[in-house]
Each structure stands twice: as C-alpha cells, then as structure tokens.
Amino acid sequence: MIRAIRKYGTLIGIVAVILFFWINIPDTFMTARNWLNISQQVSMLAVTAFTMTIVMAMGDFDLSVGSMASLAGIVAALAFKAGLPVPAAIALSLSVGLVGGFVNGALVSFVGILPFVATLGTLTVFSGFAFLISGGKTIFGTDIPAGFSGFARAGIPLFQIGDQWVLLPYLSVLALVALLLVWVLLEHTVYGRRLYAIGGNAEAARLAGVRVRFLRFSAFGLTGLGAATAGLMYTSRVASANPTQGSGLMLSAIAAVFLGMTMSEEGEPRVLATFFGILILGVLDNGLTQMSVDSYVREILVGSIIILAVASSSLSKLSQR
Amino acid sequence: MLETSRLAKSYAGVPALKNGSLAVVGGEVHALMGENGAGKSTLIRILAGATAPDDGTILIEGVPVAIESPLKSRRLGFRFIHQELSIIPELSVAENLFLGRPYPRRFGFLADWNELNRRALSALNALDIRHIDPSLKMARLSIGDQMLVKIAAAFLDDGGEAARLYVMDEPTAALTSAESEHLFKVIAGLKARGRSVIYVSHRMDEVMNIADRVSVLRDGETVATSAISDISKADLIQLMTGRRISDAYPARTSAAGPNSVLRVAQASSRSVRQVSFDLRAGEILGVTGLSGAGQSELLRLVIGADKRIDGDLEFTGQALKASDTPAERWASRIAYVPRERRREGLLPRAPVVENTVLAHLRSLSRFGLLCNRRAELLASMEIASRVKLKSTGGRQPVFQLSGGNQQKVVLARAILGSPKLLLLDEPTRGVDVAAKFDIHTLIRQLAESGVAILLASSDLSELIGMADRVMIMREGRQVAVVPTDGLTPSTLLGISFGEPA
Numbered sequence: 001m002i003r004a005i006r007k008y009g010t011l012i013g014i015v016a017v018i019l020f021f022w023i024n025i026p027d028t029f030m031t032a033r034n035w036l037n038i039s040q041q042v043s044m045l046a047v048t049a050f051t052m053t054i055v056m057a058m059g060d061f062d063l064s065v066g067s068m069a070s071l072a073g074i075v076a077a078l079a080f081k082a083g084l085p086v087p088a089a090i091a092l093s094l095s096v097g098l099v100g101g102f103v104n105g106a107l108v109s110f111v112g113i114l115p116f117v118a119t120l121g122t123l124t125v126f127s128g129f130a131f132l133i134s135g136g137k138t139i140f141g142t143d144i145p146a147g148f149s150g151f152a153r154a155g156i157p158l159f160q161i162g163d164q165w166v167l168l169p170y171l172s173v174l175a176l177v178a179l180l181l182v183w184v185l186l187e188h189t190v191y192g193r194r195l196y197a198i199g200g201n202a203e204a205a206r207l208a209g210v211r212v213r214f215l216r217f218s219a220f221g222l223t224g225l226g227a228a229t230a231g232l233m234y235t236s237r238v239a240s241a242n243p244t245q246g247s248g249l250m251l252s253a254i255a256a257v258f259l260g261m262t263m264s265e266e267g268e269p270r271v272l273a274t275f276f277g278i279l280i281l282g283v284l285d286n287g288l289t290q291m292s293v294d295s296y297v298r299e300i301l302v303g304s305i306i307i308l309a310v311a312s313s314s315l316s317k318l319s320q321r
Numbered sequence: 322m323l324e325t326s327r328l329a330k331s332y333a334g335v336p337a338l339k340n341g342s343l344a345v346v347g348g349e350v351h352a353l354m355g356e357n358g359a360g361k362s363t364l365i366r367i368l369a370g371a372t373a374p375d376d377g378t379i380l381i382e383g384v385p386v387a388i389e390s391p392l393k394s395r396r397l398g399f400r401f402i403h404q405e406l407s408i409i410p411e412l413s414v415a416e417n418l419f420l421g422r423p424y425p426r427r428f429g430f431l432a433d434w435n436e437l438n439r440r441a442l443s444a445l446n447a448l449d450i451r452h453i454d455p456s457l458k459m460a461r462l463s464i465g466d467q468m469l470v471k472i473a474a475a476f477l478d479d480g481g482e483a484a485r486l487y488v489m490d491e492p493t494a495a496l497t498s499a500e501s502e503h504l505f506k507v508i509a510g511l512k513a514r515g516r517s518v519i520y521v522s523h524r525m526d527e528v529m530n531i532a533d534r535v536s537v538l539r540d541g542e543t544v545a546t547s548a549i550s551d552i553s554k555a556d557l558i559q560l561m562t563g564r565r566i567s568d569a570y571p572a573r574t575s576a577a578g579p580n581s582v583l584r585v586a587q588a589s590s591r592s593v594r595q596v597s598f599d600l601r602a603g604e605i606l607g608v609t610g611l612s613g614a615g616q617s618e619l620l621r622l623v624i625g626a627d628k629r630i631d632g633d634l635e636f637t638g639q640a641l642k643a644s645d646t647p648a649e650r651w652a653s654r655i656a657y658v659p660r661e662r663r664r665e666g667l668l669p670r671a672p673v674v675e676n677t678v679l680a681h682l683r684s685l686s687r688f689g690l691l692c693n694r695r696a697e698l699l700a701s702m703e704i705a706s707r708v709k710l711k712s713t714g715g716r717q718p719v720f721q722l723s724g725g726n727q728q729k730v731v732l733a734r735a736i737l738g739s740p741k742l743l744l745l746d747e748p749t750r751g752v753d754v755a756a757k758f759d760i761h762t763l764i765r766q767l768a769e770s771g772v773a774i775l776l777a778s779s780d781l782s783e784l785i786g787m788a789d790r791v792m793i794m795r796e797g798r799q800v801a802v803v804p805t806d807g808l809t810p811s812t813l814l815g816i817s818f819g820e821p822a
Contacts, residue, residue: 188691190682197679200668207626207659207666208680208734209651266670266718 021287039172042282046175049253051226060115065227067127069246072231077139077241101224105217130243138242149239262313328377339541355538370394398485410460415441465500497612570786577604582773588632592618607788615797656740666731674715725756781810
C-alpha cells in the first residue's frame with residue numbers, strides 16, 4: 001500500500017488535480033483547446049526543465065537557466081535589430097547559450113566550484129549582460145521579424161471547429177522534440193548512462209573510466225543550450241525581449257524535476273518524470289487562473305504542493321528503513 | 322557474565338537469526354565467527370539495542386534483561402566498535418572522541434578546548450596510543466589511526482557506567498598489521514582488567530591468536546562453542562560453511578609467461594617515489610607495507626587516477642602517457658578494483674547490471690553510441706556467474722548485497738572486458754571465508770590464463786599464498802621485492818618495519 005502510494009502518489013496527485021478542475025470548471029477546462037493552450041503555456045518551462053534534467057542526472061544544478069533565457073532573447077532581438085537574418089540571429093543566440101553553459105561547466109568541472117555557487121555567480125553575470133546590452137529596456141515588436149514571431153502563433157492544424165482550425169502550436173511541438181531528444185540522450189545513449197553513473201558515485205565512475213570532467217562540462221553546455229532555446233521561444237511568443245523575461249524559469253524548472261523525482265523508485269531525475277512534473281505545474285497554473293484565484297495565492301498553493309509531494313516521497317523512504 | 326539463548330529475529334518473514342545462543346564469561350575474548358549472512362550482525366544489533374528480538378532471552382549475571390534501546394545497552398555496560406568508520410573528518414580528534422558526550426565548559430557555556438584536548442590525550446594514552454595529537458583534524462589521520470580513535474572513544478567510561486563488554490565487529494578490517502598488533506595489546510589490557518570482548522572477524526589467524534573461545538554461527542544458529550585451543554582452522558571453516566574448504570590458497574599450476582605486460586621505470590607521483598618493476602603475463606606481484614606506505618597510490622598511479630610526475634610506464638610494449646585518465650587505461654584493457662569498494666567502487670543504489678557494465682558501456686553499445694540493454698544484461702549475467710555472485714538478479718540494487726557479493730560486483734566489472742592487466746587493491750577486505758575463497762580461485766584462474774596481476778594487500782598470508790613475488794613499500798618507496806617461496810608473514814612484516822630483506 002505504502003509502496004503503491006510512493007510509486008504512484010504523484011500520478012494520483014495529477015489525476016486528482018485534473019479531476020478537481022474538471023469538476024469546478026466544467027465548460028472550458030477539459031477541452032482540446034484548453035489542453036493545447038496549456039501545452040503552449042508550459043512549452044518554454046518544459047524545454048528548460050527537460051535540459052535541466054541532464055545536469056540533475058549528475059546530481060548537479062544549474063541556477064543560471066533563467067537569466068540565460070533572458071540573455072538569449074535579448075541577443076536574438078538585438079541581432080534582428082542589427083538586421084541579421086532570422087537563422088543567423090537564432091544561431092547567434094543559441095551559441096550564447098551553449099558558451100554560457102560551457103562557462104558553467106568549466107567552473108564546475110575544471111575549476112572545481114560547487115554547481116550551486118558557480119551557477120549562482122553566472123546567474124548574476126548573465127542577467128547583468130542582458131541588462132547591459134539591452135540598456136535595461138524591452139526591445140519591441142517592430143524590430144522582430146514577422147517570420148520569427150509568427151512561429152509562436154502558428155502550428156500544425158489538427159481539426160476544425162466551425163470554420164476555425166485548432167492548431168497544435170509549434171512551441172508545443174518544439175517542447176515535445178526537446179523531450180524526445182533528452183529522453184534518447186539520457187536513457188538510450190552511453191553518454192546519458194554515464195551521467196547517471198556520475199550522479200550515483202562520481203569517484204567510482206571516474207575510477208571505472210568515466211571521463212567525469214568532460215561529461216560535466218558538456219552536460220552544462222546542453223543545459224545552457226536548452227535555456228537559450230526557451231529564451232528564443234519566449235521572444236517569439238511575445239514578439240519582444242526584455243532582460244527579466246526568464247526570471248521565473250529556474251525555480252519552476254527545478255521544481256518540475258523534483259516533482260518528477262518523487263515518481264521514480266530510487267529518486268533519480270528521469271526526463272519522462274520531469275514531463276509529469278511540468279504537467280502538474282502547467283495544469284495548476286492554468287486551472288487556478290481560470291478560477292480567477294489571485295496570483296499570490298497561486299504561488300502559495302504551488303509551493304505547498306511541491307513541498308507536499310517531495311515530503312511524502314521522502315517520508316515514505318524514511319519509513320522503509 | 323552474558324548469556325543469550327535461542328535469540329530469534331526475522332525480517333519480513335525471512336529469519337536472520339533462529340537460535341542465537343552465546344555465553345560470554347568475564348575476562349575472556351570470545352570470537353564470533355560465521356559467513357556473511359550467518360546472523361552475526363543481527364545478534365550484535367540485538368545486543369546494541371538497535372533491534373528487538375522476536376524470541377529468546379538475554380541474561381546478564383543470571384538476571385534476564387530487555388535491551389530496548391541503544392541507551393539501555395550502554396547503561397548495561399556494552400560498548401560497540403564497528404567496522405564502518407563513522408567519523409566527522411572536519412572535527413578534531415578530541416571532538417570525535419567526545420562526540421555525543423558533554424564537552425567540558427568554561428563559564429557554563431563556552432567549550433573548553435584545552436580541557437577537551439587534555440582529556441582526549443589521557444584517553445588515548447590510556448590505550449598506549451601516543452602518536453596521535455588530539456587537536457589535529459580527523460581528516461589528517463590515516464584510516465588506521467582514525468580507527469584507533471574510534472576504538473578509544475568506545476573505551477571512554479563516563480558517568481559511572483562502567484563498560485564490561487566490548488563488541489568489536491571486524492575492527493582490523495581497515496588496520497595494517499602494526500595497527501592491529503596495537504589493538505591486540507589493548508584487548509589484552511582489557512582482559513587483564515576483567516572485561517570481556519566479543520570479537521567478530523573473518524581473519525582466521527587473528528582469531529586463533531587472540532581469542533580464548535569461539536562460537537560459530539551458521540544460517541542463524543549457533544552451531545558450536547569451543548575453546549580455541551581445542552579447535553583447528555580447518556574445523557572452524559567446516560563449522561562455518563558446513564562443508565570443508567581447503568584453507569590453503571589455490572596453487573599455481575603453470576609458470577608465468579615470458580612477456581612483460583607492465584614495465585614501471587622510476588615512476589613517481591605525489592605519494593609514490595621512483596618505483597621500478599617488471600610484471601609479466603600471468604604473474605601476480607604482491608604489494609604491501611604499513612598503512613599509507615604508497616601501495617594504494619602505486620595502483621592509482623598505474624590506472625591514471627593519480628598524476629605521474631616522473632618516470633615511465635610501459636604497457637605491452639607501449640608507453641603510457643602521463644596525461645592519461647582512468648578512461649584511457651581501461652580502454653587499453655587495464656582494469657582496477659579500488660580499495661574502498663563503497664566509496665570508490667560502487668554505485669550503491671544502481672542495480673548489479675549497471676555496476677558491472679559501467680566500465681564497458683561503449684564496447685557493449687550499438688555503434689559506440691546507443692545502449693544495448695540486452696547485451697549489457699547478458700554480459701553482466703555471464704560475468705556474475707563466473708564470479709559466483711549471489712544476488713536476486715541483475716536488477717537488484719547493490720547496496721542490498723553483502724560485503725562479499727559487493728566486492729564480487731566490483732571484481733566482475735574489472736574482468737568483464739578481459740583485461741591484460743588487473744590492479745587489485747585489498748580485494749578480500751571485509752569478505753567472508755567462502756567469498757574469499759571464490760575470489761582467490763578467480764584470481765588464480767585469471768593469472769593462469771595470462772592476466773598480469775598487481776595485488777596490493779595487507780593480509781600477509783594472502784600475499785604469500787597468491788603472489789609470485791612481493792614488493793614491500795615504505796614511505797612511498799620500494800624497499801624490496803622478494804619471491805614468496807619460503808617467505809613467512811613475520812619476515813614480510815619485518816621488512817615492512819625496516820629490517821633488511
């Protein structure tokens with residue numbers, strides 16, 4: 001019984017939350033349109049959380065993802081302003097993410113700073129750069145090419161209601177692609193297995209021939225790349241960029257991974273579980289907004305649910321001893 | 322003094338102890354022996370108040386007692402010294418000694434460090450330990466010295482609760498011969514003061530030397546209690562295993578090959594100084610010395626875990642680069658079993674399969690990239706049966722396995738890639754007799770099949786029984802390389818201490 005609760009507790013929670021909203025918002029909540037809407041709302045957070053799972057598999061953190069997302073958005077917007085074509089601007093922005101991630105990786109694996117401290121430092125640095133190059137101002141739509149901002153509005157047509165097509169938003173597709181890529185990487189490649197080995201016991205992994213330094217270095221690079229992707233998605237969606245746009249991403253992404261970790265037997269971060277973590281956060285946010293719950297109350301609720309989920313899984317583990 | 326009869330304890334319906342009967346008289350060293358899983362730990366946990374028995378009685382001086390908590394156990398005068406070091410490296414020796422006890426105070430609330438250090442010093446001196454400064458950080462001590470501090474902590478008498486029984490669970494597992502000798506002196510002193518010791522060890526020679534009587538547990542039952550003088554090693558092994566295993570080490574049946582596998586020339590690292598030797602295919606070279614003499618570090622130098630700062634390494638005729646990491650060394654088919662299996666060897670929460678294939682993920686993968694779980698499982702199961710691993714299957718997390726089986730997992734990983742050179746650091750430490758025999762047999766088979774083996778060990782009879790030659794190290798330097806033919810543990814120990822070879 002306890003075992004079942006521990007294993008499926010988070011899933012039961014998700015179902016309960018969905019049922020709750022279904023009953024309380026009968027007209028709009030359980031509709032395809034709303035679910036597609038949720039998928040788009042969480043897509044940026046999802047990409048960040050999926051790639052965050054990569055470093056968390058090694059038992060590390062990246063606190064700088066939010067400010068990296070802001071910086072990447074600003075870089076893209078400024079590149080558009082400077083007249084760069086869309087692919088070039090995207091490439092530039094993504095390289096900033098990759099390089100920023102490598103900086104984190106180098107600090108952690110070659111300099112030997114704790115990830116918490118190293119990425120706390122770069123969080124501030126990236127954010128500072130975002131403010132510096134943007135002059136602290138939001139860069140608005142006129143400079144952003146329609147081809148870029150149109151991406152976030154378009155999608156794959158699914159079916160027709162009346163004369164309106166219901167679309168699967170490209171942003172959601174992108175999040176699913178990120179999920180697939182990270183899932184293959186972590187679960188089906190030698191690379192991913194070694195990351196989990198580092199998380200299990202870094203010293204044992206090193207002595208068994210795992211290149212711990214290189215792997216940590218590169219994994220942080222991938223997380224930086226994911227954060228930059230999320231920043232681009234955000235810029236595309238709101239057709240503007242401001243230096244604080246990504247500020248909420250980091251805590252939510254880590255929360256999603258933690259929620260996911262409560263679902264696995266050994267408490268390891270698994271990307272499919274992170275997906276469910278994202279689902280909880282997205283559904284809560286969407287449902288509570290529709291019920292017009294005050295956003296501060298929403299924060300209190302979401303925070304409490306995270307603590308509840310993690311506490312119940314940790315307590316059930318304690319009782320096993 | 323202490324008598325337990327028919328103690329029983331089951332975990333989830335599986336009996337761990339069925340008939341734990343033990344009678345310890347005052348002033349004796351009573352050895353408790355048995356294979357891993359025979360019920361020794363459960364019996365000890367009951368005495369420590371960590372677990373309540375399902376059945377059975379405990380009598381102290383003829384009076385029945387219930388030990389419902391560790392505190393009660395302490396009040397009854399029981400003290401426990403565990404094999405696992407639980408120390409806090411950041412704190413000083415004195416603080417570790419008095420951990421959980423009230424510190425001396427100044428003005429009622431400030432810790433009086435001078436007084437604490439003074440008391441610690443006298444506690445150490447009482448055990449004739451005079452080389453440890455109590456104000457040093459615990460982390461700066463060797464493992465053996467840390468163990469001595471933990472032992473001293475168990476000997477502290479506080480608040481009139483005089484200790485009368487010490488339970489030592491493999492106290493010498495991490496100690497060198499010299500440090501063990503020190504402990505034995507301490508034990509003799511305790512005996513002289515009329516205190517009793519329950520001594521758990523897998524080391525037969527130790528038990529024969531220091532114990533007065535021995536009780537043997539098998540499958541949760543006490544199968545025999547006997548005076549040490551009335552029993553032979555062979556009898557003990559038969560009692561423990563229920564079958565007769567030759568105490569002798571598996572003998573070599575063919576000579577080492579002519580080809581040099583590893584040539585070490587004047588190699589130095591931070592803790593190894595100018596070591597040179599030649600290791601041939603099929604040869605077992607033992608490495609020993611006092612603790613911290615550089616044996617482990619020599620192996621770490623060869624696997625590339627410690628940086629080489631001078632000298633040359635040549636493996637099957639090719640120079641090994643100083644910049645190599647363990648990854649390159651494993652790839653060139655050098656395998657390594659580290660000294661601390663839990664800290665350096667295992668992914669404790671990961672299953673057996675993941676642990677065994679860890680060093681071979683690439684060779685077992687598709688196109689060097691995608692994991693092939695089926696191939697991994699097959700390879701792992703095949704190697705597990707070769708090392709005679711006892712587990713519920715490949716999916717069992719290794720932290721659930723006994724010490725001997727955990728060691729077999731690390732060993733399985735090492736031999737999975739059919740290495741040409743095998744580096745073994747204390748491969749049978751804390752391993753029960755049957756598993757030890759399995760491991761020795763396996764090492765012998767590997768050597769016969771042409772694998773060159775570097776075997777670091779503090780178990781001198783193991784070195785003499787298994788190795789062709791033994792290198793003795795002192796302070797990072799090699800002092801001698803001697804053939805094992807006709808070698809005795811005492812000459813080996815003598816050389817470690819500095820007598821001429």
